[in-house]
Amino acid sequence: MATGKAIRDVVIAGGGVMGLSTAFHLTRFISPDRITVLEPDPTYVRSATALSWASIREQFSLSENIKLSQHSMKFINNIDRILGTPDTTVNINFKNGSYLFLATEETAPTLAENIAVQKAAGVDVNTYTGRELQEKYPFMNTEDIVLASDVDKNEGWFDPWLLLSAFKDKVKELGVEIVKGRVTGFTEDRSVKVSGSGPSSYHYGDFVNATGIHASFTNNLLNSALPVDKRFTLPVTPQKRQTFTIAVRDGPRNVPLLLCPLGTVIRSEGPHYIVQHSDSGTFETDLEELNNFGEVDDSLFTEQIWENLAYRMPIFEGTKILGGWVGYYEYNTLDQNGLIGPHPTTDHHFNINGFSGHGIQQSPAAGRCLAEMMVGEDPLIDLSNFSLRRILENKPYRERNIL
Secondary structure, eight states, rough: OOOOOEEEEEEEOOOOOOOHHHHHTTTOOOOOOEEEEEEETTTTTTTTTTTTTTTSSSSOOOOOHHHHHHHHHHHHHHHHHOOOOBBBBBOOOOEOEEEEEOOOOTTTTHHHHHHHHHHHHOOOOOOOHHHHHHHTTTTTTOOOSSSEEESSSSOEOHHHHHHHHHHHHHHHHHOOOEEEEEEEETTTTTTTEEEEEOEEEEEEEEEEEGGGGGGHHHHHHHHHHSSSGOOOOOEEEEEEEEEEEEOOTTTOOOOOOOTTTTTTEEEETTTEEEEEETOOOOEOOOOHHTTTOOOOHHHHHIIHHHHHHHSSSSGGGGGGEEEEEEEEEEEETTTOEEEEEOSEEESTTEEEOOOOOOHHHHHHHHHHHHHHHHOOOOOOOGGGOOOOOOHHHTTOOSSSSOO
């Protein structure tokens, strides 16, 4: 490990898409060689970004989330022009596809309210009765469905590794320093201690906590360097999510990203399907256990997912598990919404955390908004409702369409 102290205008802890997007957008205002990104795992083998479903949607219940995804979709549509380098053409293998939200008689009023918000924000939403939905998707059991919604454009999925790599290659080409390093502590003079391949500490003008599922651990380290009255608890907890890859003989092609009322989520993935149960995630607070992702537990599929799938799409009674993987949400336990902006009790510290499963899709716009906040510009989107002040004031701002 190198020794000595380096001096930077901005140090960003976390080299996933949120940290890299923030770094990229900061280069509009700050010399790139004055920005350092710290990433403990440059292989990204255990990165929540790389293990995500990498889906993007406009169908949210809050206008801020809709706008974040709308602007991120514009970014993706122009990604080669924005992130391409002289030696690299950027293609993240975007596949157009829709989320499909289903509502029973009990949940239909909530879905109707969400649809109204979406239409007001310019989303071209299609709505269906149960009978209309069955006509569009004849393989689907819709007997309990009274309302459903999807879109024809501006939703879909992509390769998360390709987006991550495109951001990383671009910021490196611009001159941003990316260092293998993990934050181990802070000092009162705005220095961060680092274990890794670079300097043992950095003195910074501003610090960004973009450490994803490790955000609370990083925040606790900062708390140790702050006066007691400046400390606060960041309500971001790693939530374990198990994804199964499955196959079924003569199964339907191009299944949309379907959220069933009972919590099962499924979509097509090439010739097969990926599926998880949105209500089954367990929370992990032990850092050592968090770094050991483990293997999927097939009993989750057999005991919770399979019956839901077979009820909604009877052809999936003959499902075969092909494999799977374990990933994590950086879950905001306050309101399942992003936390973005200045630290609520101390200057020169910023956060971009807690997006609860929709971070990768919103990273292009969220990183831009935070960069603009940091330099005193009006952000692209008014995200004042996503301020960390709501933690201290215990005022949740809930997103109802969480998968």
